[in-house]
Every structure is written in C-alpha cells, then in structure tokens.
Amino acid sequence: MKAYVYVSLKKSVLDPQGKTIHGALNKMGYKGLADVRQGKYFEIQLDGLNHDQAKAEVERAAKEVLTNPVIEEYRYSIEE
Amino acid sequence: MKAYVYVSLKKSVLDPQGKTIHGALNKMGYKGLADVRQGKYFEIQLDGLNHDQAKAEVERAAKEVLTNPVIEEYRYSIEE
Numbered sequence: 001m002k003a004y005v006y007v008s009l010k011k012s013v014l015d016p017q018g019k020t021i022h023g024a025l026n027k028m029g030y031k032g033l034a035d036v037r038q039g040k041y042f043e044i045q046l047d048g049l050n051h052d053q054a055k056a057e058v059e060r061a062a063k064e065v066l067t068n069p070v071i072e073e074y075r076y077s078i079e080e
Numbered sequence: 081m082k083a084y085v086y087v088s089l090k091k092s093v094l095d096p097q098g099k100t101i102h103g104a105l106n107k108m109g110y111k112g113l114a115d116v117r118q119g120k121y122f123e124i125q126l127d128g129l130n131h132d133q134a135k136a137e138v139e140r141a142a143k144e145v146l147t148n149p150v151i152e153e154y155r156y157s158i159e160e
Contacts, residue, residue, distance in 0.1 A: 006121060008121075008123065018122075018123075021122070021145070021146070024145065025141055025145060028144075028145070030137055030140070030141055031128075031129065031133070031137060032126050032127050032128050032129035032133065032134065032137060033124055033125070033126065033127075033137065033141070034125040034126065034127035035123075035124070035125035036122055036123070036124050036125075037122070037123040038120060038121070038122050038123075039120070039121050039122075039123065040118060040119070040120060040121070041086060041088075041118070041119050041120070041121045042098075042101070042116055042117070042118055042119075043088065043098075043115075043116070043117040043118075043119065044113055044115070044116050045113070045114040045115035045116075046112050046113065046114065047112050047113075047114035048111075048112050049111065049112035053111070053112065054112065057110055057111060057112060057113065060110070061105055061110055061113070064108075065101070065104065065105060065108070066101070
C-alpha cells in the first residue's frame with residue numbers, strides 16, 4: 001500500500017517560486033500557461049496496516065508533521 | 081484546464097530529505113511507515129490551449145525546465 005501526500009501553499013499565500021518559474025517559462029516562449037504554483041509531495045510506503053489504520057496514520061502525519069497549517073494545506077490519496 | 085506535474089528523485093538516487101522525515105516520523109511513534117520519499121509538484125493553470133497543445137506544452141516544460149533529467153523523473157496529469 002502506498003500513500004501520496006500533496007502539500008501546497010494556501011491560495012491566499014503568495015508563491016514566489018511559482019511566480020519565478022511562470023516568468024521563466026513565459027520568457028522561454030511557452031504558450032498558454034496562465035499561472036504556476038509549486039508544492040511538495042511525499043510518497044509513503046505503508047506496511048502492515050489495513051486501509052483505515054493507514055488513513056489515520058497518513059492524515060495524522062500530514063496534519064502534524066508534513067504541513068505548516070499556518071500557510072499550507074494538504075490532500076492525500078492511498079493506493080492499494 | 082489544469083496540469084499537475086510531479087517531479088521526484090529517480091529510485092536509484094538517495095533521498096536524504098525523505099530519509100530524515102521517515103526517521104522523525106518513526107521516532108514520533110508513527111506505525112507502519114516503511115519508507116518516505118519527497119518530491120515537488122507543480123500546478124499549472126492552462127489558458128487558450130486544446131488538450132493536445134496543453135499536453136505538448138506541459139510535457140516540454142516538464143522535460144526542459146521542471147526536471148533535472150540526470151537525477152529526477154516526472155509524471156503529469158491534465159484535468160479539464
């Protein structure tokens with residue numbers, strides 16, 4: 001079983017890295033890219049947990065360790 | 081239309097950040113987490129492109145700008 005946790009800046013928070021990449025892509029002639037935002041993601045290999053246990057552990061880790069709740073938000077998915 | 085590009089270290093490349101996070105989670109008492117790997121992801125808002133054009137632009141940007149081909153690999157998805 002594998003979990004993927006995606007952590008991104010809240011929409012209300014300025015994303016300078018995303019802005020910089022967006023500017024560079026535009027300068028390099030890329031077309032149709034209206035905005036770019038950058039985040040982190042974590043691939044977590046799970047072992048010896050059932051689906052509910054995995055959900056609980058991943059959600060707790062995302063909330064308490066992987067995300068700064070002041071400026072970041074997260075979503076996650078679990079693959080069997 | 082929105083594209084998501086996920087960039088991660090190649091499996092053959094040591095992921096010290098992932099290892100550090102994995103160690104911390106274990107020390108904090110999290111159960112069943114066999115391995116943790118960290119990557120980046122990009123949310124790209126697309127404008128004025130059809131699906132094929134979007135695919136071509138996103139794939140080119142992922143290959144040429146967002147990924148270091150020596151140590152990283154990417155996958156992407158496009159949502160209408």
